[in-house]
Amino acid sequence: MQLYLAVTPTEEQEVCRRTRRLAHVAYRIGKGMLLRQELSASIRGGLLSLSDQDAPFIPNPEQLVTAILRECAQRGYSGVVADFELPPTKDRIALLRALANRSSKSFQLLVPEGWSIPGASVLINTAVSGGNLTQYLQEAIRRYPGASLDLQRLMMDFTLPAPSGEGKPLSLDELTSLRKRLGPSVFFSPELCSRYFTYMQGSQAHFVLYDDAETMQQKMKLAQTMGYRTALVMYPEVSDLIGQLFSA
Numbered sequence: 001m002q003l004y005l006a007v008t009p010t011e012e013q014e015v016c017r018r019t020r021r022l023a024h025v026a027y028r029i030g031k032g033m034l035l036r037q038e039l040s041a042s043i044r045g046g047l048l049s050l051s052d053q054d055a056p057f058i059p060n061p062e063q064l065v066t067a068i069l070r071e072c073a074q075r076g077y078s079g080v081v082a083d084f085e086l087p088p089t090k091d092r093i094a095l096l097r098a099l100a101n102r103s104s105k106s107f108q109l110l111v112p113e114g115w116s117i118p119g120a121s122v123l124i125n126t127a128v129s130g131g132n133l134t135q136y137l138q139e140a141i142r143r144y145p146g147a148s149l150d151l152q153r154l155m156m157d158f159t160l161p162a163p164s165g166e167g168k169p170l171s172l173d174e175l176t177s178l179r180k181r182l183g184p185s186v187f188f189s190p191e192l193c194s195r196y197f198t199y200m201q202g203s204q205a206h207f208v209l210y211d212d213a214e215t216m217q218q219k220m221k222l223a224q225t226m227g228y229r230t231a232l233v234m235y236p237e238v239s240d241l242i243g244q245l246f247s248a
Contacts, residue, residue, distance in 0.1 A: 001224045003151070003245060004047055006081070007235045009037050015235065019246035022046040023081050023232060027071070029055035029095075034067040044076040047108065047232075052084045058091040065098045072107075079108030081123075081232065088115055096120060108230060110148050113140075123232060126219050127152040129209055130165045132191045134222060141226050149223050149231035153211045153238055154194050160205040167209070172240060175210055184208075193219050213244035 006023040007015055016022070026037040028051040048071060058064060068080060082096055093115070100109050100119035109120040122144035128136050141147045155175045158167035170178070179186075184197035189209070196209045211219075216238075220231055238245060 001149075001220050001229060001231055003220065003231045003233060004081075005233055005235055005238075005242070005246065006049055009039055011235050012040070012043065015242060018242050020045055021246065023049045024075075024077075025049040025051070025083070027051065027068075028053060029058065029064065031056050032058075032060060032063065034064060034071060036071070046077060047079045047081050047110070048072055048075070048077045049081040049083050052082075052086065052092060058095050061091065061095040061098045064095060065102055068099060069102060078106065079103075079110065081110045082112065082115070082120075084112055084115070093117070108148075110230070110232065113144075113150075121146050121148045121230065123148050123150040124228075125150040125152050126223075127154040128192060129154065129156060129158075129167065130192075133193045133219065134191075137223055137226055137228070141228065145227075147228060149220065149228055151216060151219065151231045151233040153216065153233070155210045156208070158207040158209065160207055162207070167207075170208070170210070172237075175208070178208065188215075193222065213238075213241040216241070216245065 002021065004021050004023045005015060005019060006025050008025045012022065024043065024046055026039055027048055028035050048068065080099065084092060096111060096115065096117045100117055103109055110123050111117050111120045113122050113124060124137065124140040124147050126149055155170040156167040157170055182199050184199055186195050186197045188195055192209065194209050194211050194215050196207060199206050
């Protein structure tokens with residue numbers, strides 16, 4: 001499986017010696033144009049990550065597609081990640097459909113779940129905190145053939161009982177501090193393919209679910225057996241695991 005690391009231009013200097021499989025978080029949709037943060041001229045290969053944050057309406061999708069494909073050709077990018085945060089709109093759908101139509105078979109277009117774009121690969125989030133991960137991934141790839149993984153690192157503290165299935169997200173520093181302070185016994189959940197431990201805070205029980213390099217690698221191996229071929233992970237979430245997840 002091809003694993004790509006999503007990085008901003010300021011983060012690239014820290015990781016480019018460890019891996020070249022990068023998704024460059026440096027592009028966004030402007031008013032009728034493709035906007036790019038300053039990138040080193042030596043940056044080549046990987047994926048173009050395109051944001052629609054605060055983007056205006058796209059009056060001419062074909063024009064923007066031409067600019068995107070030109071940038072990909074100049075930089076040697078092998079695909080585009082549509083990092084779109086809002087629900088689908090007609091102009092965004094038209095853009096992605098036009099991009100998919102003009103892309104070659106070797107060109108990847110990764111889109112968020114919920115965006116039905118023929119020829120694109122839907123990103124399936126792996127941060128499952130309930131149920132069964134195997135079943136979840138199987139159902140997802142049946143629904144979206146050719147899907148890819150949004151390999152989100154799970155770090156969450158649940159107050160029990162947790163009927164909503166939602167917990168408090170933990171930062172890496174918070175998780176590290178909690179484990180250091182408590183020194184808990186850590187277990188592995190085969191159903192969720194993640195590690196966990198429990199602790200008491202006063203009379204309140206807590207359940208902490210988290211990923212490390214080994215569980216993330218296991219999730220990728222599991223998904224690969226089902227037909228997933230590409231995965232994307234965000235740099236800040238795995239800054240301490242680069243050496244284990246990637247090789248130069």
